[in-house]
Amino acid sequence: MPAESIGSVLGEFLTHLKRRNISSNTLNAYRKDLALFFESLGYKNFEAEFEPGKIGPDSFRVYFTRLGAVAEQSSRTLSRRASTLRQFFKFLYRTERSAEDLSLYISSPKFVRKPPKSLNEQQVEKLFDDLIVPGDTSFEKIRNRAILELFYSSGLRLGELSALKRENVDLEQRWVQVLGKGGKVRGVPLTGKAASAMEEYLSTCEKLKAKASGKFESLFCKEDGTVFSRRGIARMVKQALLNVDGRPDISPHALRHTFATHLYRRGIDLRSLQELLGHSKISTTQIYTAVDPDWLKEQHKKFSRR
Template sequence: MQWKEALEQYRIYLKLERNLSENTISNYIRDIRKLKTMFPDLAPTKITSKQVREFNYENGKKYAVRSQARILSGIKSFYEFMIEEEWIEINPTTLISAPKIGTNIPDTLSTKEIDKIIAAIDLSAAHGERNRAIIELLYGCGLRVSELTEIKISDLFFDEDFIRVVGKGNKQRLVPIASYTQKVINIYKDQVRVHQKIQPKFSDHLFLNNRGGKLTRVMIFTIIKKYVELAGIKKNISPHTFRHSFATHLLENGADLRSIQLMLGHESITTTEIYMHIDKKFLRENIEKFHPRK
């Protein structure tokens, strides 16, 4: 079994059996090719734990801890697949441990800070209403930036107060949307977007660029950065900050973790627990409010 065939079969497995997106699959394959590059004369079936350890050691010199862990995870998945296909009998990655990743708690915006960012948008400018709708949707529904760029008009079920979101691995979920967020989106959609020249293949995409095409992730980051600076907020803010703030504010106001998990599209509630950032004041207030021996 040579690298080309093994990687192609693995690609098919990731697509058909694990239902991963093309972007995720490409990332997996790219990381595995790093191992191939380091040992070009060895077939994938001839790689031993010795080579994996050497590979892991070299990665430690070049990559941050989180990247090291991601790369090793991909290698482990690849060899687990080879075991299942009975191409090898011993998994060379079994005893290889990933580096420990510290929990990085991202910045959270307060509701006042979010209001300041929204207030910094000039609604009379060319893309003012669009940009307000983008930020309100990021915060109002807790979307990933990749999910936001793919939102389509046909995904809006405002009569039922839901939107359809296509998340990681092309998995769909329904997320409730507040009437205020609906109103902001409708203003952009019905009063601004309708006057724009739209490329036919993007006719159903909600958010469009100057050329009538789909907005990119980079453009969303640029939009966020612009208004954060205008609002005078010094925190390290990205589109993901609004998702984190969405979840944190729901939790602080009494939403249960399971509901938040479903809205965020997390497969494991453990991910949601790590995702949450609750300050000590909030924890203390909950003890004082709900514990029988307060």
């Protein structure tokens, strides 16, 4: 096989993954993981010649030791990086770029799953308070409340929510059609409060359409009709969560976790929760069965005799 650059091999690998409907965010994560790995081997850029014969089990041991000790990365992050390398080296073996399947030498660190960050019932109530909902104008307040209500009532991923179009929402049936990971389509019901907030927002958009320069093609837009970007939605949700939670490391994904955690505690079965969240494996959904210590204390206090 003729000499290839690292960049060309990585490009072909990522193209291979893209054909499997891997999301752009996941592809970017793979690209960064592999760049970090090749940097640890001494490669300065992707234009260097790719030499798989110089990579062996010791390369992986040194790489993960450095990541764990120097970068102090969590075992969860290390596990993801190991998965990236396994897929990459399996690809090299299958495309006959490597004489040996080096993925067999890559093992994932064990880690204990912790309950994901989420809000309690009182914080959720506070989240929709007029003083908490971010926004400098009446339109922004109405739109942002609709986003927060939809986010919490549906458990969508940030990317799924930001990609929604008007036709994906059926307020009469209280139903949202979502395009999830891997191009899978699923339906998610809306709560009454979420439907009401969405109805107020969409009614406001209709009144603005005549004078707005944009086309209001996305579900969530700015006041001029142009798209309210994923990044803009993330910043707004992050600010709202900070207003009620205060943890600087809390992310918009916490609303999805809150949705799932509250449904599980109210008795929903795991299979239904898996369907609502769009998980391909029920093992992913099982993280919500981990009991939060504060909630456990509340339940003990509520039901204990003394």
